[in-house]
Each structure stands twice: as structure tokens, then as C-alpha cells.
Amino acid sequence: MTAAAPPRRTGPVRSEGVRLAILEATARQFAARGYDHLTIEGIAAEAAVGKQTIYRWWGSKSALVAECLVEGMLLPHRLAPPDTGDIRADLTAWVDAVLTLLAEPQGETLLRSIIAAAAENADIGRRIRESLAGSESIVGRLEASIGTAPNLTPGAPFEELSETLVGAIVLRALSRAPREPGDAARIVAAVLGPA
Amino acid sequence: MTAAAPPRRTGPVRSEGVRLAILEATARQFAARGYDHLTIEGIAAEAAVGKQTIYRWWGSKSALVAECLVEGMLLPHRLAPPDTGDIRADLTAWVDAVLTLLAEPQGETLLRSIIAAAAENADIGRRIRESLAGSESIVGRLEASIGTAPNLTPGAPFEELSETLVGAIVLRALSRAPREPGDAARIVAAVLGPA
Amino acid sequence: MTAAAPPRRTGPVRSEGVRLAILEATARQFAARGYDHLTIEGIAAEAAVGKQTIYRWWGSKSALVAECLVEGMLLPHRLAPPDTGDIRADLTAWVDAVLTLLAEPQGETLLRSIIAAAAENADIGRRIRESLAGSESIVGRLEASIGTAPNLTPGAPFEELSETLVGAIVLRALSRAPREPGDAARIVAAVLGPA
Amino acid sequence: MTAAAPPRRTGPVRSEGVRLAILEATARQFAARGYDHLTIEGIAAEAAVGKQTIYRWWGSKSALVAECLVEGMLLPHRLAPPDTGDIRADLTAWVDAVLTLLAEPQGETLLRSIIAAAAENADIGRRIRESLAGSESIVGRLEASIGTAPNLTPGAPFEELSETLVGAIVLRALSRAPREPGDAARIVAAVLGPA
DNA sequence: AACTAAGCGAGACGGTACGTCAAGTCTTAGG
DNA sequence: CCTAAGACTTGACGTACCGTCTCGCTTAGTT
Numbered sequence A, B, C, D: 001m002t003a004a005a006p007p008r009r010t011g012p013v014r015s016e017g018v019r020l021a022i023l024e025a026t027a028r029q030f031a032a033r034g035y036d037h038l039t040i041e042g043i044a045a046e047a048a049v050g051k052q053t054i055y056r057w058w059g060s061k062s063a064l065v066a067e068c069l070v071e072g073m074l075l076p077h078r079l080a081p082p083d084t085g086d087i088r089a090d091l092t093a094w095v096d097a098v099l100t101l102l103a104e105p106q107g108e109t110l111l112r113s114i115i116a117a118a119a120e121n122a123d124i125g126r127r128i129r130e131s132l133a134g135s136e137s138i139v140g141r142l143e144a145s146i147g148t149a150p151n152l153t154p155g156a157p158f159e160e161l162s163e164t165l166v167g168a169i170v171l172r173a174l175s176r177a178p179r180e181p182g183d184a185a186r187i188v189a190a191v192l193g194p195a
Numbered sequence E: 001a002a003c004t005a006a007g008c009g010a011g012a013c014g015g016t017a018c019g020t021c022a023a024g025t026c027t028t029a030g031g
Numbered sequence F: 001c002c003t004a005a006g007a008c009t010t011g012a013c014g015t016a017c018c019g020t021c022t023c024g025c026t027t028a029g030t031t
Helices: A016-033 A040-047 A051-057 A061-070 A087-103 A105-120 A122-133 A135-144 A158-175 A183-192 B016-033 B040-047 B051-057 B061-070 B087-103 B105-120 B122-133 B135-144 B158-175 B183-192 C016-033 C040-047 C051-057 C061-070 C087-103 C105-120 C122-133 C135-144 C158-175 C183-192 D016-033 D040-047 D051-057 D061-070 D087-103 D105-120 D122-133 D135-144 D158-175 D183-192
Strands: none
Touching: A016 A040, A016 A051, A016 A061, A016 A105, A040 A051, A061 A105, A061 A122, A087 A105, A087 A135, A087 A158, A087 A183, A105 A122, A105 A158, A105 B105, A105 B158, A122 B158, A135 A158, A158 A183, A158 B105, A158 B122, A158 B158, A158 B183, A183 B158, B016 B040, B016 B051, B016 B061, B016 B105, B040 B051, B061 B105, B061 B122, B087 B105, B087 B135, B087 B158, B087 B183, B105 B122, B105 B158, B135 B158, B158 B183, C016 C040, C016 C051, C016 C061, C016 C105, C040 C051, C061 C105, C061 C122, C087 C105, C087 C135, C087 C158, C087 C183, C105 C122, C105 C158, C105 D105, C105 D158, C122 D158, C135 C158, C158 C183, C158 D105, C158 D122, C158 D158, C158 D183, C183 D158, D016 D040, D016 D051, D016 D061, D016 D105, D040 D051, D061 D105, D061 D122, D087 D105, D087 D135, D087 D158, D087 D183, D105 D122, D105 D158, D135 D158, D158 D183
């Protein structure tokens, strides 16, 4: 007498190649057309995949985008602030880089699309905060720089400082404020206090 | 020498009642269902209006929403900070009020919908900044309070301070950060400097 | 006791120029685009006339077309059979002329449009019969030619003979039968009997 | 050397049930409301089918009607002439039956709608001729009856004789001529020659 | 001459249907 | 049993015209 058979596991297993093809197609379409104007059918066609294969593994367009984000397929990776030891200079350089990205059409589309996706999907919202303000990047840097700027005192609200910095950039993206010289420095000054 | 006659204007004139009915229907649907899930057909039906009448005067869903915003039909008007003379207390109360609004489901839908609309439509983006950070509300208040907080020095970047404040709130809305006691105070502290 | 006064008749009187402009625009559009694809708005625009002016005087698209027909603005006037005294030759020439008209694209559109209009509007139906088979043209000619063809006997059903002739042409127009040499002669032979 | 593989054909196949539901709905609406006043949306609703499913397979309203016609869903099948051996009696009975059908409101709608459809769509035009004057019905009968009527001589234009007969009926339908006793006999006499 | 009525151009309005797009579900066949 | 293909229902899109309804002229009779 044999033990009950375990649930027989036959047939092919999920194809990693297919998964990647879908995510890459999503990323391409996302960058090219923005979050709205993404279509499942377009992604399926570009990935040479059946629609059902997408629906089987992701529940919605935004889940797809969220996974792209997690995989780092949407944002250029150069977006971490440099680390020269001078927190003000580092943040200023970083803000400036982001504002520069924002000044290019495809960068603008990209950032605003991520914002739109975040507005629609809670997961993406949570992820964007982690990915932009994650402890390894900004909050941690601020904590490590106590004493080097007026606002960086022991017990300062580092989380919130980080949020104001990123928030100011998000607001810029939304409001389409024209870029002006010194913007990055002024934003950093607003967060760290006067130089 | 006479001026050229303006093109003779005959025929019925645009109906203000219809215009208002459409905007009100838009505002109701916007609050009830969010920016995506707005449909022109739904608005037309609720306003008891032909679709063409909407398309005649507005080119897109977002233009409709933008006009609603300008007319003040989307945001509760209580959203201006109080003015007791104590800038820190005033801003804290205001931030707290906004976070409270954000904690209610319909308030959250409303704010995130506005963000989504702004991400899609440049006009709305510009308007949201004016309406949230307009000189009469926050920037002006900061300038009028020079000397009462560490960051409010002569020559401080008041515009950017205002942006960081509003941006932090926008980021909160996007990231769905759970609300915690003292949030408002910490955000204001991040902007104004330590108490 | 006097009769009630008739409704006082003041104001400008119906403009004949406007009436003609509308009918001409109708005829042009009818020939150019066919009966379906006629639009009141298109006619109004082409005639530089308000829509209401059309609706004031005609109740429907088909009434408009019917009046065009009555005014002879739709059919080329050359469509009466010649009269050389030889009924068979005359009818054959006439049928041939109509089939020739039918072989040109605009002639085909025209005839089929009239058929479509007749199918929709009783007035037009009646008119088409009068205008194509009116006593002055075919029935009369048949009656006047008694004895010159096998079927033209005293007491023959001249009305019906005329109908079969015209009907065969209508059927040709509907069925898009390709034209072949001798068609006209055969049709006439079918109606008049063998030569 | 092998032939190129044909494009692999997978996926669900066209649903015959859906096709029939659409054609039946079309036939019902056609009979009930006439050719104009047919709407794709109405058919889709009655067939409980998406509009897109109709547009996927038929390019136009008239293509739909043409297919109905081919499937024999529009015309009552009793419309073939009887066959007693007496061609004059048979045709007279048939014409009489058609004129009777034409005297009922729904029969009139039906016939005129088919004419309207034929005027708009070439396929329908061709089909109506085949279906009304197909060789198995009238032309063949005439040929088989050579010698039994004045016009039925060897070498007579049987095609055209058939056309004049059917054409006369079509013209009747278009012209709304009131029906009178003896009409059928006179029409047949016009075609076959005097009795 | 002032005072009515139309007639008329223009065009806003509530609707209906159009033909298209994409969504998400379901079905078939190949591997 | 995963997958590509794609048929299916649903629902919204934006457009074209419909027929009705004001508007603000202009014009032709009264009074």
C-alpha cells in the first residue's frame, strides 16, 4: 500500500523568459507612451504573448507596472545621490540631476507616469517612497550628517526631511514649474536650512 | 476710419445653466469615483446633457476637471491655514487638517484623483500649485513671519519652503503612509526648523 | 355675424431665392453622394441657409428630394424617347440611352438613389412612375402604334407593357447586370414581341 | 523542398450559434422596421451580442442583410411559381401571390426594404436577381414552354422576358400603385403576349 | 413713422447611432 | 498544464446628424 500521491505536478512550469519579455515590453511602452495609454493588448502584442498569460500572473496594469518598478526597469539607476562627504553638495547634485531628467520630454513623461501609477495603485505608491527615500539613500545620509547643517540636529525629523525633499521634486514634476538656475540649491537649502 | 466690424454674433448664446450642470456633475463623479473612472458619458447622463455639448466646450476630461478646480468645486474651501499669528501652530493645524482629510476614504480619493489629473494635464498641474501654494496662503505667510522660526531668515527660499511643505503632503498621499500622532508637527518642524 | 378674421399675414414672404438655393444644393448633393449620405446639415451648409429654414418648408429629406424630382432637377431632360414614327427603333434608342447613362458611375448613383428614395417615400414612388411612364411619354406612344408590333394589338394592356419596360430597366439598375451588346433591342423585343 | 508552413491557426473558432443569432435578429428587425431603421446596435442588443462581433464579420449593415437574403431568412419560401403545366396560369397565380403579399403592410415593408437594400449594396442587387429570376424558376419555365404563348417563340429573349415580369412587380412596389382586379393577368399578358 | 409679425442666418441643445478601441473572460490547439 | 491566438461581451470613446429651440437681424404689411 503506497502513501497518497502528492498532487501531481505535470506540465511546463512558468517561463521566466515569458515573464521577462512581458516586463520589458511593459517598460518600453511605459517609457514611450506613459502610464495611461498603456494597454494590455499592446504589451501582449509587443511581447508576442497571449493576453491570458498576462492576466494569469498579474491582476492589473498597475501590478505589472509595480513589478517593473521593483525590477528597476523603469528608472535609470544613476538616481542615487553621490557620496562625497559633503551632504549639501551631494543632495544638490542629486536634485539637479533629477531636475535635469525632468527637463527632458521622456524623463518628464516617465516621472509623471510613475506618479500617475502611484496615484492609482497603492503598491506603486508604497514602492515609490521606498525607492526614492529608502533608508539606504536619503534618510540614512541625513542621519549620518548630523551637525553639518542647521536642520540636521540630533532628534531632527529625518524621515520628514527626506519627504519634504522628495515631495518638493514631485510637486515640481506635477506643476511643470519651469526650471531656473539655482533651483536645486534653493530646494536643498529649504530642507537643510541656510548654508 | 472705422475699426473692422467684429464677426456678427447671432444665434443662441452659451447656456450658463448647462455649463454649471456639467461642472457639478463632474465634481460629484470626481469625488465619488476618482479621476480615472470618470467617464464623459456618465457626466453627460448625470447632468442630463448631450455628450456633444461637453465636447463642444471642453476638449478632454482633464480640461473639464481643470475648470472644476478653478471654480473651486473640487476642494473643500476650509483648506486655507488659519491665522492666529503663530505660524508654527497655524501650519501644524493646517497640515493636520489635510492629513485628516486624507485619512477619510473620500478625501483620499479626492486628493489622489487631483494628483492623477495633474499628472495627466499640464493646466491642472499649474493650477494645483497656485491653488495650494498661492501667495495669499502659504508663501506670503512664511514671508510675513521672518524671524519666528530658524528657517525663516531674511532671504530664505520661501517659495521652496512652501513647496517642500506641500510636496511632503502630496508624497504622503501617494505613498499611503499610515498616519501617526505628531506627523503634522514633524512635517512642519522639517520645514521651519526645530522649534 | 362675421366670420373669424383670418390670421393676419404680415412680415416678409417666403424667399424664392432661398427655396431654389436649397433645391439646387439638394440636387448637387444627391448626384454627388447618393440618397443615403444626403444630410440636411450638408444641404443647409452648401445652400448657406439655416437648418430651420429647411425644416420650415419641408418635413423630411425625402420631401426635399421629391420636390427636386418634380422640378426636374434630378434627371437629365434628354430622357424622353425620340419620335421618328418607328416605335421599336424609338424605344430601343431610349432604352439604350438609359443603359448608357446607367453605365457611367454618376448615372448609376443617380438612378439607384432615386430608387432608394422611392423605396422610402411614397410620394417619390408615385412620381417616379408618372415621370418615367407618364402618358405623354411611353403609354401614349404604345397606344398610338397599334398594329406595328405583335404585342400592340387593340385592347392590349398598354399600362402594363409600359411598366414591364421601365421595370426591366429598374431591375437592371438594381441588379448591376453588366451591359452587353443588343441588350436594348432584346428588352424592347421582350415588350413588343418579336420583330 | 517543403512548402512554407501556413500561419498556425489556433484559438477558438467562429461561433456558429452567434452567427445565426445575429442573422436571425437582423431578419426580425428587417421585417419589423424596414431596411432604413435597422441599427447595428439594435441587432446586437436583440441578438445579445457585442457590436464588435458584428463588425468583426460583416463590414456593413447591407452585408448583413445580404447574408440574410442568401440564407433565405428574409423571403417567405412559398414565392416560387406553381407548376401545373399551364405557364400562363402558373405565372398569373404567382404574380397574384406576390401582389397579395405586397398589399399587406408587412409584405410591402419587406419588399421595399429589399429594394432599398439592393439600391445600396451591389451584392444584394445581384442576389435579388438570382433569387427572383433564377434559372430554376422563371427563365427555365419560359424556355420550357416554347410555343404555348405568342411571345414564347424559339429564340425569344427569355432572360429579358423574365426581367420584364419581375421588373414590373418591382416597379409596382416602388410606385405604390393601388391593386386592381385583373392586374396579375394583365401583367402576364404583357409579358407572354395576348392569350 | 412706429409697430408688429414673419423669414432668415446661425448655432446651442438633448439625443441616437455610428464605428473603434480596449478591457477582461473564455475556448481551442500545440508543445 | 502552460502558452499563443483570438473570439466573445461589455462599455466608453469621440464623431456625425438629427430635429427642436433660441437668438438677433432684416423685411413687409398694417395701424
